[in-house]
Amino acid sequence: MIFIDRQEVISKLPEGWQAKAKTVTDALLAADGLAARKKIIGENEELWRSIKGVLAKVGHQKCWYCEASEVRSDNAVDHFRPKGRVSGEVHDGYWWLAFDVKNYRFACTFCNSRRHGDGGTTGGKADHFPLAAGSLRADGPLVPISVEIPLLLDPCDYVDTTAVWFDETGQVKVNPAVEAVEENVSLRVSISRTLYHLDHVRLIEARKRVFLEVLQMCDRADEALAAYKTTQNSTARNLFHESINALKRMKKEDSPYSAVAKCAVRGYRGSSPSAKLIAEAS
Known part of the structure; x- marks a missing residue:
């Protein structure tokens, strides 16, 4: 939502x-x-x-x-x-x-x-x-x-829209931050x-695909970033930037299931430097 x-x-x-x-x-x-x-x-x-x-x-x-x-x-x-x-x-x-x-x-x-x-x-x-x-x-x-x-x-209602959370299975959850207030x-x-x-099955499956795609893109960006830090290779640097741009697009409100993409990024930010970067970006 x-x-x-x-x-x-x-x-x-x-x-x-x-x-x-x-x-x-x-x-x-x-x-x-x-x-x-x-x-x-x-x-x-x-x-x-x-x-x-x-x-x-x-x-x-x-x-x-x-x-x-x-x-x-x-x-x-x-x-x-x-x-x-x-x-x-x-x-x-x-x-x-x-x-x-x-x-x-x-x-x-x-x-x-x-x-x-x-x-x-x-x-x-x-x-x-x-x-x-x-x-x-x-x-x-x-x-x-x-x-x-x-x-x-x-x-x-903006507060209402933040109440819904999604997990990696595509299921609807409660946002604990909203639950607290x-x-x-x-x-x-x-x-x-x-x-x-x-909880319609086709809807759950669509959300799950987006969630997993975000995690895969984060992993791709992290791998490219690690390679660039080690080798200073321009190809690795470009791949990192392209992956970050793709993640940013997936979070845009005109993208498919953008609320799911935002949840995936926020949930992965503790493990992924790229997810952390995107989660904290405006």
């Missing part, structure tokens, strides 16, 4: 989009009853679909939840807080946020919809939006969503792993 800046999304919206969204939202607020609101939402779905390309571009064409691009097929505009209903709750959904761009997340099929995956896994956010025990839930536009303590990790982190990572279907 990489951090997505909502302000960047807003800055890229087409001219007039926000005015249209406000007009529809005003109609929703004035609507008489659930049926009328559903009709308005249904008639204006194209409004959020029209900015799918903007959301994709800001997220480097990757799912905001899992970083998958081609591995997990179609992508959609997910309403982080469900617009129609909340699973397991007597709640009409966060209908007043249906056309609020800050509530949109670019999501792959397996993160957004309930799906069965390889190996017997099942996941998909759908209309789930669990809250921490004792948390209030906003049930209308007069109650600010700030009263809520969500259990789902949010890619638009934030309550409910283990629970939130566990619930997010399930609802975003982060």
Whole structure:
């Protein structure tokens, strides 16, 4: 999971989009009853679909939840807080946020919809939006969503994005650094792993490949560095620099599973001078 800046999304919206969204939202607020609101939402779905390309571009064409691009097929505009209903709750959904761009997340099929995956896994956010025990839930536009303590990790919250860690097997773990300062982190990572279907076999395999590729590149850089120190050979020096450049590219947010690459580098920095160099670089 990489951090997505909502302000960047807003800055890229087409001219007039926000005015249209406000007009529809005003109609929703004035609507008489659930049926009328559903009709308005249904008639204006194209409004959020029209900015799918903007959301994709800001997220480097990757799912905001899992970083998958081609591995997990179609992508959609997910309403982080469900617009129609909340699973397991007597709640009409966060209908007043249906056309609020800050509530949109670019999501792959397996993160957004309930799906069965390889190996017997099942996941998909759908209309789930669990809250921490004792948390209030906003049930209308007069109650600010700030009263809520969500259990789902949010890619638009930087602290949330740092909570997820990955190991050499491609599995999702809890970042111990975040666990030390934030309550409910283990629970939130566990619930997010399930609802975003982060344990989908193909996704795990893709993360594992990236993790191992990073370790191999670190080893290659270390070997080249050692050879250069011994021989002062320019070929070894160039190989070291090329390997470091490759590692830097793998950490860039537009690279496949860049969060995994960052975890691999950080986890290897105690053993590898090259990993230490890249981990500490800006």
